Amino acid sequence: MDMTELAARIMAQDRRALARAITLVESRRADHRAQTTELIEILRAKSDKQALRIGLSGTPGVGKSTFIESFGLMLLREGLRVAVLAVDPSSARSGGSILGDKTRMEYLSREPDAFIRPSPASSHLGGVARRTREAVALCEAAGFDVVLIETVGVGQSETVVAEMSDLFLLLLAPAGGDELQGVKRGIMEMADLILVNKADGDLKPAAQRTCADYAGALRLLRKRPQDPEGYPKAMTVSALQVEGLEVAWAEMQKLVAWRRETGHFDARRAGQAEYWFGQEVRQGLLAQLDAPEVRARMQTIGREVAQGRITPTAASLDMLAELRASR
Numbered sequence: 001m002d003m004t005e006l007a008a009r010i011m012a013q014d015r016r017a018l019a020r021a022i023t024l025v026e027s028r029r030a031d032h033r034a035q036t037t038e039l040i041e042i043l044r045a046k047s048d049k050q051a052l053r054i055g056l057s058g059t060p061g062v063g064k065s066t067f068i069e070s071f072g073l074m075l076l077r078e079g080l081r082v083a084v085l086a087v088d089p090s091s092a093r094s095g096g097s098i099l100g101d102k103t104r105m106e107y108l109s110r111e112p113d114a115f116i117r118p119s120p121a122s123s124h125l126g127g128v129a130r131r132t133r134e135a136v137a138l139c140e141a142a143g144f145d146v147v148l149i150e151t152v153g154v155g156q157s158e159t160v161v162a163e164m165s166d167l168f169l170l171l172l173a174p175a176g177g178d179e180l181q182g183v184k185r186g187i188m189e190m191a192d193l194i195l196v197n198k199a200d201g202d203l204k205p206a207a208q209r210t211c212a213d214y215a216g217a218l219r220l221l222r223k224r225p226q227d228p229e230g231y232p233k234a235m236t237v238s239a240l241q242v243e244g245l246e247v248a249w250a251e252m253q254k255l256v257a258w259r260r261e262t263g264h265f266d267a268r269r270a271g272q273a274e275y276w277f278g279q280e281v282r283q284g285l286l287a288q289l290d291a292p293e294v295r296a297r298m299q300t301i302g303r304e305v306a307q308g309r310i311t312p313t314a315a316s317l318d319m320l321a322e323l324r325a326s327r
Contacts, residue, residue, distance in 0.1 A: 058171030
């Protein structure tokens, strides 16, 4: 596979080439990782396209897919090209995923200016797939104006997506019990906008109460330097009735414009690049444990631990000493 040709096809907005490149990016093979690095470097040198990256999290059943479809269709009507990177949970037993986001976004998936790519989370924590960040870069090079990153939907641990997005949206459902305990402070501190979905029909009063509760909770949080006065804020939307989406989009644009003018937008992306450098180094070190000789040695020591001949702490120190000595 010629990476220069593949890069040219991606920049020419060839959807098949983009899908093929994302498959390459997600591969764990060493030769594919080398090709991925070459491809990303070619695209970085030839394309300066910057899409607006929007991360989206929320508990299962909150309506993330419905929101993304309605929101994406609205953006298409404004003449924008939209890519959706959806991460599905993987089975702890088989490692498989359903990857059903295209079927849940039936109308958006038919649009020629929309691209939907579901990916398995595999064993990666934080609500996103291991290579979602590189998939975002490919979508940018393919000329998409907005990239929506939908997380697995496990709740309060999904803060990694904030390290690869310009805006982080937290979707909540009304009448979900103890609202302020439903999503803990950690993820709330990362959110730029909290959107209470399903604000229609009989649930509308409950949605308004939930929104008011979170608006009050947000006022108690320490103000972040990257936010103008009044942000982050809570709002009500109805993805099903397509209500409140235009107002939410206007708030997103207002926040992004302010961050661009004040330099926070570029500073955030620079900080994210540094964060992912550190992550790549850590992942590279962990990958060394997959070497056959290392796995065999760990199994041998693991049996000694299981037999009670050595404690886990002492065994780990011995293993680390052996790894340092072998370098």
